[in-house]
Amino acid sequence: MLVITRKNGQKIMINDNIEITIVEARNGVCKVAIQADRDVKIYREEIYYQIKLANLIGKNTNVSAVDSVSDMLKTGNTALNDKIDSSSSKGDEEIVVDEKSKSLRINKNAKNTKSQ
Numbered sequence: 681m682l683v684i685t686r687k688n689g690q691k692i693m694i695n696d697n698i699e700i701t702i703v704e705a706r707n708g709v710c711k712v713a714i715q716a717d718r719d720v721k722i723y724r725e726e727i728y729y730q731i732k733l734a735n736l737i738g739k740n741t742n743v744s745a746v747d748s749v750s751d752m753l754k755t756g757n758t759a760l761n762d763k764i765d766s767s768s769s770k771g772d773e774e775i776v777v778d779e780k781s782k783s784l785r786i787n788k789n790a791k792n793t794k795s796q
Contacts, residue, residue: 692700
């Protein structure tokens, strides 16, 4: 991971098509502006993992599992775990539904238990 210090108004360039400008930084909060080609997808981390979770649910579940998750979400007591390990490690992923804490999470590098 690269860690750099920038002042308000300074920029960070990524390749030739992404420009990050520090708009404002104060009191532990940093506001950034990102300019990139339209085909570059940019998400806040928590939104990225919600999209990833939704894609995994759609790809890896049967009707009863979708109904179960839907019922959990309808109650309003279910929260997505936003403390997911964001490392770039490769491997299988699985969705874990924790009934006790009423939460959903993605386990990275899960052992694939499905027979193929």
